[in-house]
Amino acid sequence: MRRLLQNSNGQLFVTQIVSRHASSSGASSHVHKPQKEPRKQQQQQPKATTTQTTEAVSREDKFGAKYCMGLVEKFDYENYLTTLLLPKELRPAAFALRAFNVEVSRAVGAQLSEPQIAKLRLKFWYDSIDKCFEPKSSSSYVKDQPVLRELRRTVGTTKLNKLYLRRLVTARERAPNQAFETIRELEDYADQTCSSLLHLLVQLSGIHDIQVDHAASHLGKAQGISMLLRAIPHAGRQQAVCVPLEVLVRHGVSQERILRSQRDDKGVEECIFEVASAANAHLKLTRQLLPQMPRLVRKIFLPAVPTEGYLERLRRARFQLTHPSCIKRDTMLPARLFWKTLFNKY
Incomplete structure (x- = not known):
């Protein structure tokens, strides 16, 4: 082997193999190195865009x-x-x-x-x-x-x-100058607005119960009627009041007198009392179903607390809608809501 390596031809053969191996290894390293770098870049770029998209969505x-x-x-x-x-x-x-x-x-x-x-x-x-x-x-x-x-x-x-x-x-497609004909029509409007929202909140909880739906319907009617009463002092002259026409005709009162809501007007007092009594009746029915309500639903029915508070203030003001206690915000509402939640009531 030493003689072969000492031979010139042998030396030439070895140098040719070494040079070929060096050229092939150099070429392979020259070819593979640029291919690995783009792969790393391609793998890193989607991660960056994904994190950016996630941050934007959040x-x-x-x-x-x-x-x-x-x-x-x-x-x-x-x-x-x-x-x-x-x-x-x-x-x-x-x-x-x-x-x-x-x-x-x-x-x-x-x-x-x-x-x-x-x-x-x-x-x-x-x-x-x-x-x-x-x-x-x-x-x-x-x-x-x-x-x-x-x-x-x-x-x-x-x-x-x-x-x-x-x-x-x-x-809400109802015309603003269209008056309610009867108490039943007023209750249906309150049921479509407030009760529908309560039904959706109950569906969020995943509870399916006929008694719960029944209580939500009554609470929505009570809340909707009380909210319409509260809106009367802020209503314009072109807007019909929520007091039904059958109630106005029964007591001989015009819508203008309802809007003025003077203190000594007994006819207006009787009209507001009749509408508020309808809301209070639905609120009582909701309270009667309290023992059958799950704890989660009782928290959903907490709007009964401000509804009851407004009806009570209206009663103390002798059903005068423009009384300051009926217009200003109830400052004790957060405390009463917390108290009701503490005892799982509404």
Whole structure:
């Protein structure tokens, strides 16, 4: 072997093998190194884009949740307090539903001055309900509206009845100058607005019970009627009051006298007493079903506390709607809500 290596031809052969091996190894290293680097870059880039997308989505979620809470706090303060006392897992969805209800009720505000614009706004919210039930790929403008984005997330995680959401919109299509004919018609309107929202909140809890639905219907009627009574001092002259025509005719009172609500007007006092008694009757029926209500539902029915408080203040004011105690905010409401929650009552 040494003689072969000492041979010139052998030396040439060895040097050729060594040079070939060196060239082949150099070429292979030159070819494979650039291929490994792009692979690392390709594997790292999707991770970066995924984390950026996740952060953007979480930012949108937080903004939508805060937006809904702020909207309810500004325009529906009493229900804002009651929603804060719900369990943590139900709170975002409950605020989304209440924010949707606030937006729909705000759309009706332009009916007196611009009725066509009000109709278009209601149609927008009505059509948006179907969009929220569609897949995300066809969500269109829903992702750009914070209330609808939160509502779509709520619909995607909980089986909600679309009928109740639609009733929240269709009930507001009533003309503002159209008076209620009977007490029954007034109760039906309150059932379509307030009771529908309570039914949706019960569905969030996953409880299916006939007695619970029955209590939610009565509570919604009591809350809706009391809210309509509270709105009378702020109503315009072109807007019909919520006191039904059959009550006005029975006591010989005009809508103008209801709007003025003078202190010594016995006829107005009797009309307001009759409407408030209807709300109080539904509230009593809800309270009678308290022993049959689960604990979670009792927290959902906390709006009974501010409803009872307003009816009591109205009674002490001798059913004068413009009395200061009936117009100003109840400062003791947070304490009473906490007390009711402490003892699992409503």
